[in-house]
Amino acid sequence: MTTPSPSLPSIVIATRESQLALWQAEHVQSLLRARGHAVALLGMTTRGDQILDRTLSKVGGKGLFVKELEVALEEGRADIAVHSLKDVPMELPQGFALACVMEREDPRDAFVSPGYASLDELPHGAVVGTSSLRRQVLLQALRPDLQIEPLRGNVQTRLRKLDEGQYAAIVLAAAGLKRLGLHERIRAVFTPEQMLPAAGQGALGIEIRGDRHDLREALAPLAxxxxxxxxxxxxxxxxxxxxxxxxxxxxxxxxxxxxxxxxxxxxxxxxxxxxxxxxxxxxxxxxxxxxxxxxxxxxxxxxxxxxxxx
The missing domain is CATH 3.30.160.40 (Porphobilinogen deaminase, C-terminal domain)
Structure with a gap:
């Protein structure tokens, strides 16, 4: 491992504690360490992680996944926050900035099912899990006969609910499955023509306080x-x-x-x-x-x- 350089700013990354969020934070950590920065992680649980019995659209939106991380930046407990960009509100709060967008992973949606190889194979009226309103309307356009049911939780929780038989299939972001080494769970990948991805899906964004010009410079090589x-x-x-x-x-x-x-x-x-x-x-x-x-x-x-x- 590269020895940290005393001339470079040390960096604390605020991150959610789900397996995928930690993968993302550790990925950024390794890239920054390779450039000579001392980098530590600050794991946090957000309200979006805690509220699992209701859809995000009913409890405040995806901003629930980033608010606590922004508080850590504001209070100086952390320097940067690594986000799945599709979870980041379109307007950041005053005083915060998106300092870096990293190279995108696969932006498409993945069809995941233990018993069916594709959406077309699902029987009439099959239950498909997703809490994304975007995926819901696109699934309805492709298969109006399907029963779309809410599905919350991290990737592992969603896969467990699928394996327990609560759903015939679920739809997840291909990027998250690939980052976690779960390629084999993908039965089919929707083309953008079939299911147009969400804005920012598959991309990682790094948020900072707007006045941290030193961090903009440090993060520039990752963009x-x-x-x-x-x-x-x-x-x-x-x-x-x-x-x-x-x-x-x-x-x-x-x-x-x-x-x-x-x-x-x-x-x-x-x-x-x-x-x-x-x-x-x-x-x-x-x-x-x-x-x-x-x-x-x-x-x-x-x-x-x-x-x-x-």
């Missing part, structure tokens, strides 16, 4: 420019729609040379109206251009009938 541009466009769609986990919204960007193509989808959980889709493309070289593309696609969604949060 991945194209991932940052892509997720900025995706998150702009969600932000413009008032997006949170209480909104059934998807946004996903893909590159063709220097052109970023961005697709979005919005659905009605009650299935009273068909799925609304929108897309746009533009050359993107800056975060401002990425943001503009996202706003343009969000405007298309609204024109086509999507309803944003009030």
């Amino acid at each position: 991945h420019e194209r991932t940052w541009l892509t997720v900025t466009a995706e998150r702009a769609v969600s932000r413009a729609m008032g997006g949170s986990c209480s909104m059934p919204l998807a946004a996903h960007g893909q590159w063709d040379g220097d052109t970023l193509s961005l697709r979005a989808a919005w659905g009605d959980v009650a299935a009273r109206v068909p799925l609304v889709r929108a897309e746009g493309a533009a050359p993107v070289h800056t975060l401002e251009q990425a943001d503009a593309l996202g706003l343009a696609v969000a405007a298309q969604l609204r024109t086509a009938g999507a309803v944003g949060a009030l």
Whole structure:
């Protein structure tokens, strides 16, 4: 292991204590240590981890996963927080900043089932577990006959509930399963055409206090420019729609040379109206251009009938 350099800032990482969150924090820890930083972890349990009997959309949204970590940053008990970017609210509280977006893992959704190889194989009326409103409306569009039931908890808890027979199948982020070495649990991966991913899915973001310019410099080598541009466009769609986990919204960007193509989808959980889709493309070289593309696609969604949060 690289010997820490006394000239570089030592760093404490605030992290949730789930196995996936710890993997993410330890991954960042190893990268920073390799660059000469002394790095320690501060494990924490968030309200999002504690409240498992209700869907996030009913108890305050995904911000419940980051609030305690931000308090640790504010109080100086930690220097950075590592997040799954899809869990980070579209607007950070005043005084905080997203200092780094790392290279993305697989952004797609995974079909997980002990008895069926794909969504198409599920029998009529089969129970599928997910607490994501986005996944719910996209599953309903693919298979209106399925029974979608809530599913909360960390990855291991969700897999246990599946194995106990509470569900015929569940849908999880492919990135989380791959990071935990659970590739074999993936029976099929949904293409973006089948199930458009969530904004930021598969990407890690590192949050700091806005005044920590020393940390911006330390984290710069970990950033991945194209991932940052892509997720900025995706998150702009969600932000413009008032997006949170209480909104059934998807946004996903893909590159063709220097052109970023961005697709979005919005659905009605009650299935009273068909799925609304929108897309746009533009050359993107800056975060401002990425943001503009996202706003343009969000405007298309609204024109086509999507309803944003009030």
